[in-house]
Amino acid sequence: MSIRKKVEARILKRLLALVNDRSQPNLNALNDVAKEVRILQLNMKAFGYDLARKMTAALPPPSDTAAEVVGLASKGCTQRDIESGWLAHWMRALEVPVVYHRKIWELAYVLQALFEARHLAPGQRGLGFGCGAEPIPSYLASQGVFVTATDFSEEQAAESGWIETNQHLGSAAKPFMPHLVSRDVFEQFVTIDTVDMNAIPDRLQGYDFCWSICALEHLGSIEHGLRFIERSLDTLRPGGTAVHTMEFNVEPNGPTVDNWLTVLFQPKHLEALAERLRSAGHTVLPFDFDMGADVMDNFIDLPPWDHALAPSERSWLGEPLHLKLSIDGFVSTSFGMIVRKAA
Numbered sequence: 001m002s003i004r005k006k007v008e009a010r011i012l013k014r015l016l017a018l019v020n021d022r023s024q025p026n027l028n029a030l031n032d033v034a035k036e037v038r039i040l041q042l043n044m045k046a047f048g049y050d051l052a053r054k055m056t057a058a059l060p061p062p063s064d065t066a067a068e069v070v071g072l073a074s075k076g077c078t079q080r081d082i083e084s085g086w087l088a089h090w091m092r093a094l095e096v097p098v099v100y101h102r103k104i105w106e107l108a109y110v111l112q113a114l115f116e117a118r119h120l121a122p123g124q125r126g127l128g129f130g131c132g133a134e135p136i137p138s139y140l141a142s143q144g145v146f147v148t149a150t151d152f153s154e155e156q157a158a159e160s161g162w163i164e165t166n167q168h169l170g171s172a173a174k175p176f177m178p179h180l181v182s183r184d185v186f187e188q189f190v191t192i193d194t195v196d197m198n199a200i201p202d203r204l205q206g207y208d209f210c211w212s213i214c215a216l217e218h219l220g221s222i223e224h225g226l227r228f229i230e231r232s233l234d235t236l237r238p239g240g241t242a243v244h245t246m247e248f249n250v251e252p253n254g255p256t257v258d259n260w261l262t263v264l265f266q267p268k269h270l271e272a273l274a275e276r277l278r279s280a281g282h283t284v285l286p287f288d289f290d291m292g293a294d295v296m297d298n299f300i301d302l303p304p305w306d307h308a309l310a311p312s313e314r315s316w317l318g319e320p321l322h323l324k325l326s327i328d329g330f331v332s333t334s335f336g337m338i339v340r341k342a343a
Contacts, residue, residue: 052100052321062088077105078292117241130215138177141189150195217247239343248335281342301325
């Protein structure tokens with residue numbers, strides 16, 4: 001580092017410090033703005049999480065639910081989905097409480113899509129990409145469905161931070177959920193494999209369906225993610241179903257994040273892919289880009305995230321609850337896409 005840059009770094013550090021060298025408040029104009037940003041973030045999170053908890057408490061208990069066809073589209077996560085009967089049913093099946101969080105929406109979305117395509121039946125074969133510690137393989141095994149659950153290698157996962165945040169198969173021996181299925185049944189129906197989603201091996205073929213949950217945005221670029229969706233169809237039998245969820249930039253126009261650890265898809269990317277797939281004879285379920293207009297649809301969570309908070313801050317804020325969040329300054333949520341391979 002040059003002398004000039006070292007001097008500039010020291011000046012910036014001094015300007016942003018909360019106190020001066022006598023422990024008195026730092027009153028320069030830049031710091032007056034910057035020092036309150038963290039407090040604003042925590043305040044926003046506290047009010048949003050508290051509202052979500054109160055709304056969760058007001059939801060009816062998910063009892064006597066039943067699977068039903070709702071005509072699921074390729075769509076984004078919304079408050080209405082969280083409050084729907086179909087999501088309540090799948091959360092009851094997984095023994096997961098219904099809360100306002102996009103991650104439970106993703107689980108329910110995949111299962112609802114597979115149900116509507118008639119894949120939740122004994123003898124069906126499913127392939128999961130980037131499964132991590134998902135409960136879906138265990139649930140499918142309990143239904144007599146044969147599953148190949150795959151994930152990145154441990155080296156790739158470590159580079160992406162997935163092991164550190166407990167989202168990789170290597171961070172738990174297997175995605176075995178004893179409350180959903182016995183060990184014997186799990187071992188009978190679930191096979192664990194290591195797969196690079198940018199280079200799906202030819203040996204994975206003939207499956208009735210495949211799925212991935214917020215994994216394809218970590219493949220290095222938007223183009224890599226789109227190519228993965230297209231390539232995933234090669235693992236399916238004719239007429240099979242692919243269900244993929246991804247990080248989605250709510251703002252359709254303007255810039256987005258690409259060529260990065262986490263990329264953000266926009267409608268134009270998915271529509272261009274859909275056009276290619278339909279031209280090849282595949283069916284892409286219609287897009288619904290309505291991101292919702294209810295109160296939790298309008299709450300945008302901000303960093304710092306739960307794993308980066310101090311224990312006292314985690315205790316104060318409680319469980320993180322959000323449907324939308326800021327990723328690198330962009331309003332984002334989860335979006336699901338359903339493709340049926342040409343018959």
